[in-house]
Amino acid sequence: xxxxxxxxxxxxxxxxxxxxxxxxxxxxxxxxxxxxxxxxxxxxxxxxxxxxxxxxxxxxxxxxxxxxxxxxxxxxxxxxxxxxxxxxxxxxxxxxxxxxxxxxxxxxxxxxxxxxxxxxxxxxxxxxxxxx
Numbered sequence: 001x002x003x004x005x006x007x008x009x010x011x012x013x014x015x016x017x018x019x020x021x022x023x024x025x026x027x028x029x030x031x032x033x034x035x036x037x038x039x040x041x042x043x044x045x046x047x048x049x050x051x052x053x054x055x056x057x058x059x060x061x062x063x064x065x066x067x068x069x070x071x072x073x074x075x076x077x078x079x080x081x082x083x084x085x086x087x088x089x090x091x092x093x094x095x096x097x098x099x100x101x102x103x104x105x106x107x108x109x110x111x112x113x114x115x116x117x118x119x120x121x122x123x124x125x126x127x128x129x130x131x132x
């Protein structure tokens with residue numbers, strides 16, 4: 001079964017996310033928050049778009065190791081240090097999402113935070129995937 005994405009007309013139009021995602025798939029994968037760390041443990045990039053791409057790539061690598069892909073994401077939470085920079089670059093961030101994941105969006109939340117575990121990190125992405 002594919003996901004059923006629910007975007008009720010009583011709510012504001014969903015752009016870049018779905019209001020709810022329903023699944024009857026049997027296997028759930030909880031993905032730890034990923035920042036823009038490379039294999040050596042160093043943060044890659046000093047701008048929000050570069051860091052978003054690396055963090056999302058890391059999340060997708062963890063998901064692939066569990067047997068899934070971006071199409072299996074049911075929920076994603078993005079923790080953002082500089083919300084103004086994130087909002088100023090939403091078009092570029094959306095292009096990164098579409099290139100790496102596709103045109104379907106899970107239920108999503110963006111949360112502004114004062115800082116992340118690694119002080120150089122500008123964004124952290126956490127997710128839940130449901131696999132066949």
